[in-house]
Amino acid sequence: MTTSTLSPRMRRFIIAVDRVVLYITKYWFWFAIISLALFAGLPFLAPVLLRAGMIAPAELIYKAYSFTCHQLAYRTFFFFGDQPAYTIDELQRALNVTNDPADAFFWREFLGNAQLGYKMAWCERDAAIYGAMIVAFVVMGLFRRYIPKLDWRVYIVIAILPMAIDGLWQLVTSPLHLLPFLPVHESTALLRTITGTLFGAGSVWLAFPYLADAMRDAHTDARYQFERARAIQENL
Helix, strand or coil, X not given: CCHHHCCHHHHHHHHHHHHHHHHHHHCHHHHHHHHHHHHHHHHHHHHHHHHCCCHHHHHHHHHHHCCCCCCCHHHCCEECCCCCCCCHHHHHHHHCCCXXXXXXXXXXXXXXXXXXXXXXXXXXXXXXXXXXXXXXXXXXXXXXXXXXXXXXXXXXXXXXXXXXXXXXXXXXXXXXXXXXXXXXXXXXXXXXXXXXXXXXXXHHHHHHHHHHHHHHHHHHHHXXXXXXXXXXXXXX
């Protein structure tokens, strides 16, 4: 069945879909930036809402993002408190508790207080990853022609390995204690931020050129389909 044999309603529907696809593939960069900013921004909004006394929407954000992050308080940035991040020892002393890092439920459920501040809905590493992705996306969009493609082997060395070493070593020794023969490694806010930033920025640097090329080709195809369908419509 060709476009010319379709009913008028179906032809109008196909043209409308082609127009939407044409629009999305033309402005995909801005759609991606806005979507990423909204997704990455809500975890930053959660402590702001808690500070303002808007408990229900804040808890909804924490709950939604709990599927994407462990949200352990001793690995998460805090807003409006004495300092931006706390170690497990500092939190234990401040709260007068003895819960160790393995008590994931306790440290996941603790959202903060007026003295310590209120934690984000993402850990320090995730916050760095998505923050870096937004910045890298903007930079690649503005200066792509001046930036060479990233070799996947370089990507593994500069983006994956640092986070893998820091994160996996931390995981198997603190809090899981799976490899007791290894020295306990609890990363720091600075290390999590650095490794997360490298991974987020590197991932965008690696993928952006291929994504841009794919969207350019998709836009060319969408324009052809749209103009063809509209020409048939006008000639009927």
